[in-house]
Amino acid sequence: xxxxxxxxxxxxxxxxxxxxxxxxxxxxxxxxxxxxxxxxxxxxxxxxxxxxxxxxxxxxxxxxxxxxxxxxxxxxxxxxxxxxxxxxxxxxxxxxxxxxxxxxxxxxxxxxxxxxxxxxxxxxxxxxxxxxxxxxxxxxxxxxxxxxxxxxxxxxxxxxxxxxxxxxxxxxxxxxxxxxxxxxxxxxxxxxxxxxxxxxxxxxxxxxxxxxxxxxxxxxxxxxxxxxxxxxxxxxxxxxxxxxxxxxxxxxxxxxxxxxxxxxxxxxx
Amino acid sequence: xxxxxxxxxxxxxxxxxxxxxxxxxxxxxxxxxxxxxxxxxxxxxxxxxxxxxxxxxxxxxxxxxxxxxxxxxxxxxxxxxxxxxxxxxxxxxxxxxxxxxxxxxxxxxxxxxxxxxxxxxxxxxxxxxxxxxxxxxxxxxxxxxxxxxxxxxxxxxxxxxxxxxxxxxxxxxxxxxxxxxxxxxxxxxxxxxxxxxxxxxxxxxxxxxxxxxxxxxxxxxxxxxxxxxxxxxxxxxxxxxxxxxxxxxxxxxxxxxxxxxxxxxxxxxxxxxxxxxxxxxxxxxxxxxxxxxxxxxxxxxxxxxxxxxxxxxxxxxxxxxxxxxxxxxxxxxxxxxxxxxxxxxxxxxxxxxxxxxxxxxxxxxxxxxxxxxx
Amino acid sequence: xxxxxxxxxxxxxxxxxxxxxxxxxxxxxxxxxxxxxxxxxxxxxxxxxxxxxxxxxxxxxxxxxxxxxxxxxxxxxxxxxxxxxxxxxxxxxxxxxxxxxxxxxxxxxxxxxxxxxxxxxxxxxxxxxxxxxxxxxxxxxxxxxxxxxxxxxxxxxxxxxxxxxxxxxxxxxxxxxxxxxxxxxxxxxxxxxxxxxxxxxxxxxxxxxxxxxxxxxxxxxxxxxxxxxxxxxxxxxxxxxxxxxxxxxxxxxxxxxxxxxxxxxxxxxxxxxxxxxxxxxxxxxxxxxxxxxxxxxxxxxxxxxxxxxxxxxxxxxxxxxxxxxxxxxxxxxxxxxxxxxxxxx
Numbered sequence: 002x003x004x005x006x007x008x009x010x011x012x013x014x015x016x017x018x019x020x021x022x023x024x025x026x027x028x029x030x031x032x033x034x035x036x037x038x039x040x041x042x043x044x045x046x047x048x049x050x051x052x053x054x055x056x057x058x059x060x061x062x063x064x065x066x067x068x069x070x071x072x073x074x075x076x077x078x079x080x081x082x083x084x085x086x087x088x089x090x091x092x093x094x095x096x097x098x099x100x101x102x103x104x105x106x107x108x109x110x111x112x113x114x115x116x117x118x119x120x121x122x123x124x125x126x127x128x129x130x131x132x133x134x135x136x137x138x139x140x141x142x143x144x145x146x147x148x149x150x151x152x153x154x155x156x157x158x159x160x161x162x163x164x165x166x167x168x169x170x171x172x173x174x175x176x177x178x179x180x181x182x183x184x185x186x187x188x189x190x191x192x193x194x195x196x197x198x199x200x201x202x203x204x205x206x207x208x209x210x211x212x213x214x215x216x217x218x219x220x221x222x223x224x225x226x227x228x229x230x231x232x233x234x235x236x237x238x239x240x241x242x243x244x245x246x247x248x249x250x251x252x253x254x255x256x257x258x259x260x261x262x263x264x265x266x267x268x269x270x
Numbered sequence: 271x272x273x274x275x276x277x278x279x280x281x282x283x284x285x286x287x288x289x290x291x292x293x294x295x296x297x298x299x300x301x302x303x304x305x306x307x308x309x310x311x312x313x314x315x316x317x318x319x320x321x322x323x324x325x326x327x328x329x330x331x332x333x334x335x336x337x338x339x340x341x342x343x344x345x346x347x348x349x350x351x352x353x354x355x356x357x358x359x360x361x362x363x364x365x366x367x368x369x370x371x372x373x374x375x376x377x378x379x380x381x382x383x384x385x386x387x388x389x390x391x392x393x394x395x396x397x398x399x400x401x402x403x404x405x406x407x408x409x410x411x412x413x414x415x416x417x418x419x420x421x422x423x424x425x426x427x428x429x430x431x432x433x434x435x436x437x438x439x440x441x442x443x444x445x446x447x448x449x450x451x452x453x454x455x456x457x458x459x460x461x462x463x464x465x466x467x468x469x470x471x472x473x474x475x476x477x478x479x480x481x482x483x484x485x486x487x488x489x490x491x492x493x494x495x496x497x498x499x500x501x502x503x504x505x506x507x508x509x510x511x512x513x514x515x516x517x518x519x520x521x522x523x524x525x526x527x528x529x530x531x532x533x534x535x536x537x538x539x540x541x542x543x544x545x546x547x548x549x550x551x552x553x554x555x556x557x558x559x560x561x562x563x564x565x566x567x568x569x570x571x572x573x574x575x576x577x578x579x580x581x582x583x584x585x586x587x588x589x590x591x592x593x594x595x596x597x598x599x600x601x602x603x604x605x606x607x608x609x610x611x612x613x614x615x616x617x618x619x620x621x622x623x624x625x626x627x628x629x630x631x632x633x634x635x636x637x638x639x640x641x642x643x644x
Numbered sequence: 645x646x647x648x649x650x651x652x653x654x655x656x657x658x659x660x661x662x663x664x665x666x667x668x669x670x671x672x673x674x675x676x677x678x679x680x681x682x683x684x685x686x687x688x689x690x691x692x693x694x695x696x697x698x699x700x701x702x703x704x705x706x707x708x709x710x711x712x713x714x715x716x717x718x719x720x721x722x723x724x725x726x727x728x729x730x731x732x733x734x735x736x737x738x739x740x741x742x743x744x745x746x747x748x749x750x751x752x753x754x755x756x757x758x759x760x761x762x763x764x765x766x767x768x769x770x771x772x773x774x775x776x777x778x779x780x781x782x783x784x785x786x787x788x789x790x791x792x793x794x795x796x797x798x799x800x801x802x803x804x805x806x807x808x809x810x811x812x813x814x815x816x817x818x819x820x821x822x823x824x825x826x827x828x829x830x831x832x833x834x835x836x837x838x839x840x841x842x843x844x845x846x847x848x849x850x851x852x853x854x855x856x857x858x859x860x861x862x863x864x865x866x867x868x869x870x871x872x873x874x875x876x877x878x879x880x881x882x883x884x885x886x887x888x889x890x891x892x893x894x895x896x897x898x899x900x901x902x903x904x905x906x907x908x909x910x911x912x913x914x915x916x917x918x919x920x921x922x923x924x925x926x927x928x929x930x931x932x933x934x935x936x937x938x939x940x941x942x943x944x945x946x947x948x949x950x951x952x953x954x955x956x957x958x959x960x961x962x963x964x965x966x967x968x969x970x971x972x973x974x975x976x977x978x979x980x981x982x983x984x985x986x987x988x989x
Contacts, residue, residue, distance in 0.1 A: 067527075087528070097527060099527060104521065105520040105587065106587075107516070108516050115513070116513060117529040130509060130513065
């Protein structure tokens with residue numbers, strides 16, 4: 002895994018890992034996304050912000066291979082693509098960590114860690130999972146991310162929400178993901194746990210991954226983000242570099258921008 | 271197979287180059303040096319490991335029931351009696367084991383009881399009507415039974431309807447087909463005897479013979495049962511398919527998102543159930559020679575009950591094959607123990623229901639305890 | 645939507661795998677080279693002499709309906725039907741058969757027969773109270789009714805012409821007497837359906853006349869391994885049992901198997917008859933069978949209805965016509981074997 006990552010690291014900075022341009026998506030007559038553009042570069046965090054129903058989850062589904070776009074282009078390392086399945090997305094180096102379906106709660110941590118990509122030994126009917134390696138790798142990989150689990154055999158559902166997200170991120174990093182898509186990783190977490198998760202996000206970035214961070218929390222986004230894409234009712238409401246955008250402005254935009262001003266006007270007594 | 275195996279990285283210690291180690295944040299302990307700590311095998315105390323097994327409750331129940339009947343029924347402890355109990359338990363257990371796997375995979379099968387009968391009927395009638403070697407009938411029966419299982423799994427993954435509905439439909443259709451086709455082909459609702467046909471004796475040896483081990487008369491179904499438990503446990507705990515079974519039952523969306531072939535796993539589980547139904551069906555045929563087409567109705571719930579007593583969660587994602595086997599043993603001991611104890615059997619169903627409830631509560635309690643001891 | 649594509653792809657792959665497996669199994673079975681030189685359909689055909697069913701009467705084509713309380717898949721009622729159909733063929737009758745083991749639904753079936761304006765009705769009264777009003781309605785509608793099998797006590801009162809069958813208690817008593825003659829001491833009565841009144845009556849009848857002890861054992865008739873192991877368990881726990889009486893023919897062979905397994909030397913006797921019981925009688929694994937001649941119940945019911953319509957006759961002057969109990973032993977086995985395989989005994 003490490004070999005793969007290192008090979009890909011010295012990529013020209015101008016060739017994005019993932020590039021969406023003018024992407025649209027329709028559900029029947031309903032327009033879910035229209036004309037969205039987005040780039041993900043290695044070692045950088047692109048934040049996608051938006052209110053509920055802004056089209057964040059549709060965007061995620063397109064990038065992670067669950068849905069296909071209806072218009073526009075989707076490039077992976079410069080090559081135009083149409084992803085057929087989450088498996089295909091994974092094989093192309095795009096790993097997605099979902100907010101609530103990141104893990105199977107009743108399964109032990111180590112089984113979750115390798116789910117879908119279990120290493121095997123033996124041949125034919127004796128082909129079996131390499132349980133020793135799986136256990137050991139899980140433990141060491143989690144340690145590398147700074148999570149010390151006493152017992153990788155405990156059901157992952159017994160971990161805290163932040164720890165679960167972190168395991169999912171560690172898993173994506175371990176399997177050589179080049180792009181990490183995170184769906185609202187901090188949504189259900191308290192302040193402390195959110196901090197934990199954001200640290201792992203930053204760690205993944207430092208490991209050279211391109212990160213797409215979907216969130217509706219401008220404070221979290223501004224802490225780690227390098228680039229910000231704002232969605233509103235399925236369209237792009239703005240796209241900024243970190244240098245162009247102050248936290249206050251981001252918060253204002255997220256809170257509804259001019260709409261908020263109207264609202265405050267209405268509420269004024 | 272589209273799934274690629276992850277590279278067999280063992281330590282990962284050499285790849286520290288760009289990674290900044292975020293020190294143990296929040297409540298977790300500060301990150302120790304990765305190398306030596308990671309190599310430490312995770313040894314948990316035995317009681318904790320035992321507590322975490324899904325079948326613990328069932329094993330405790332089985333031991334209690336065994337002691338109970340040994341005390342109150344003096345004929346219960348004889349080897350001949352125990353082999354009778356084992357025989358009956360095995361006929362339940364052969365089906366309960368794959369049914370447990372299916373339930374771990376998050377699905378139901380209500381057609382299992384009649385599927386066993388269908389399998390026996392197909393085998394018997396094909397051999398008889400074609401005047402074929404009975405082994406030909408056995409082979410055709412395997413195909414037909416697997417086709418039924420495939421139908422269940424295929425309809426389930428295709429339509430996305432609940433398996434309860436799909437297999438309820440299969441159950442009703444099979445019940446009707448068993449009666450209708452048997453009557454149409456044989457002219458009566460039971461099959462004709464095939465005991466005088468070629469291949470019967472060898473087939474009987476495989477599906478319905480008995481061996482004497484150390485004075486105990488052991489039916490071959492017990493061996494089939496043990497074999498199925500071993501294979502199912504192997505699959506569940508040591509193969510990728512087992513990992514997928516737990517995953518599709520415990521969190522199907524998460525499983526799909528990481529590339530687990532959900533449809534294939536579920537269809538495979540239904541094929542497993544069908545395979546066991548075929549074994550049971552052939553036993554029914556070769557042990558009793560003729561098959562009543564109305565048999566088997568109601569057994570599907572017994573299989574499910576055995577799996578649940580054995581620690582399977584109705585909602586999927588949790589359970590074990592050994593547990594289901596112990597559940598079948600509990601069922602067998604209770605069912606026959608009542609006879610050995612010379613009790614009035616009118617109450618048996620009540621007793622069974624109460625036991626099911628107790629087992630489920632006990633399992634839930636143990637699981638809670640297990641999760642608390644982490 | 646692409647998710648469904650993924651699914652269909654995996655399904656297609658599974659189908660292909662199935663196909664390969666199917667081919668493999670077929671190849672295996674084919675290589676076993678097919679045919680059995682013994683038994684099977686061919687042997688049956690060689691045995692069979694065609695029984696012709698041509699009408700021999702000049703009466704118009706009447707419509708008779710039979711509604712029974714049979715459950716699904718009860719071989720006993722196959723034989724009753726067989727008798728009824730042969731009589732119907734001979735008497736130029738259109739014969740309709742329906743059944744439901746639940747009394748309420750059986751009554752509804754009788755009602756549909758009345759609605760069809762049948763020319764004669766044959767009905768069983770396993771649960772007389774539930775059938776009372778509908779049978780009376782049939783009689784009121786001018787449909788001649790004959791009751792068969794069960795309901796001898798109430799047949800007359802409901803307005804039926806006659807009853808054809810065997811009194812279950814009387815049959816049980818016959819078994820009790822036969823057991824006395826054979827010098828038995830303790831009998832086990834195997835009930836394969838809990839809550840069936842007729843079954844209770846049979847066992848009670850045995851109790852009444854048998855000088856030894858009778859014990860009831862309930863088993864689940866839809867689960868043969870369950871039946872076998874329960875009988876086995878009982879025989880292992882009670883060595884004094886020297887007779888096992890089953891209430892249905894299919895369970896006799898299973899009981900014999902269980903007895904062998906338990907190492908008991910009890911005798912297996914049974915109510916009713918089928919091919920396996922006949923061969924059991926012949927080779928001595930079954931002591932005796934009490935038959936109530938189901939073929940006769942069906943045949944006579946249709947024939948008597950025809951006679952009644954054609955000639956206003958009534959056999960026995962309206963008194964119940966008994967078709968059993970008939971005790972069958974080894975000496976009857978030879979000729980019975982052929983008849984049971986034909987499906988008429």
